[in-house]
Amino acid sequence: MTISLPPLRAGRAAPADLLERRAQMQVMVDAGTWKTEKPPVENELGGLRTLRFKPEGTPRGHVLQLHGGGFRIGRPEFESLFAEALAKECDVELVVPQYRLAPEGPFPAGLSDALAALTALREEIGDAPLIVCGDSAGGGLAASLGLLSALGSAPRIDGLVLLSPWLDLRVTAGSYAANAAFDAMFSKESADVAAELYLQGFDPEHPLASPLLAPITAYPPTLISVGTGEVLRDDSQLFHDKLLAAGVNSTLCAIDGMEHVAVIMGLQRPGAAETFAAVTAFVERRLAR
Numbered sequence: 001m002t003i004s005l006p007p008l009r010a011g012r013a014a015p016a017d018l019l020e021r022r023a024q025m026q027v028m029v030d031a032g033t034w035k036t037e038k039p040p041v042e043n044e045l046g047g048l049r050t051l052r053f054k055p056e057g058t059p060r061g062h063v064l065q066l067h068g069g070g071f072r073i074g075r076p077e078f079e080s081l082f083a084e085a086l087a088k089e090c091d092v093e094l095v096v097p098q099y100r101l102a103p104e105g106p107f108p109a110g111l112s113d114a115l116a117a118l119t120a121l122r123e124e125i126g127d128a129p130l131i132v133c134g135d136s137a138g139g140g141l142a143a144s145l146g147l148l149s150a151l152g153s154a155p156r157i158d159g160l161v162l163l164s165p166w167l168d169l170r171v172t173a174g175s176y177a178a179n180a181a182f183d184a185m186f187s188k189e190s191a192d193v194a195a196e197l198y199l200q201g202f203d204p205e206h207p208l209a210s211p212l213l214a215p216i217t218a219y220p221p222t223l224i225s226v227g228t229g230e231v232l233r234d235d236s237q238l239f240h241d242k243l244l245a246a247g248v249n250s251t252l253c254a255i256d257g258m259e260h261v262a263v264i265m266g267l268q269r270p271g272a273a274e275t276f277a278a279v280t281a282f283v284e285r286r287l288a289r
Contacts, residue, residue, distance in 0.1 A: 003151060003153070011106045040053045046119060062093045063086065063130075063161075064118055066099070066132070068261055071101065076097065082263055103198075133161035135261045136165065136260065139167070143167055144209075161282060164232055164261045167211050171192050173231075175233040179229050185261070216243065
């Protein structure tokens with residue numbers, strides 16, 4: 001089976017309201033909203049601005065962390081609290097790149113950047129354990145990297161962690177309606193807007209745009225975490241079921257009362273501590289492979 005990354009395409013300018021949202025987030029970054037005890041190291045990986053969160057000693061492994069934001073907003077700083085906590089707990093290095101955003105960089109720009117970061121990191125660390133983790137849209141990118149890796153079109157990935165992943169850009173899952181009243185973080189309306197900005201006419205059924213639709217015969221061991229009240233609940237459940245049907249080692253952690261990407265926003269959020277415990281246990285198992 002051959003699934004290849006489509007050619008890069010020209011994008012379009014971001015609308016004023018999106019630029020304003022990005023500017024507001026920059027203000028929050030500058031104000032230290034996601035400040036950590038130990039500042040991350042900022043450098044470049046695969047041509048991308050990258051933040052690195054290091055453990056106290058020599059890392060036992062590495063985690064490529066892909067931020068969320070509906071493919072149109074988001075920064076590596078958003079992952080800081082989670083990244084620092086995981087680096088400390090598991091003695092791993094978290095590597096968080098800034099990939100291109102839509103609409104200036106439509107599909108497959110973000111995925112192309114994620115692949116460049118994965119390739120550069122694998123070259124840097126050699127045979128050391130490498131886990132890819134992503135939340136929301138970053139979870140979709142991580143899942144697509146898992147597919148490319150399984151097909152031999154990307155470097156080896158030793159495990160995937162998908163946190164509230166967005167895996168189907170058709171935006172047709174039943175949980176969009178079923179959980180609309182419970183999910184304050186995401187909605188069908190916002191998903192439709194984000195998908196259009198990212199795809200810009202590209203087929204949402206392409207397996208690298210919507211990894212839920214990909215034909216899977218092999219895949220890295222995977223942990224999926226989602227709140228049962230999220231509009232993206234079905235994406236997680238259906239992907240987990242698909243992986244199990246293909247004989248893949250997949251674990252689904254579905255938590256009542258947990259909001260979208262809670263563990264990224266802070267371990268004090270409902271359900272976040274349970275998710276973090278599942279993530280650390282999974283990472284420990286993959287480090288011991």
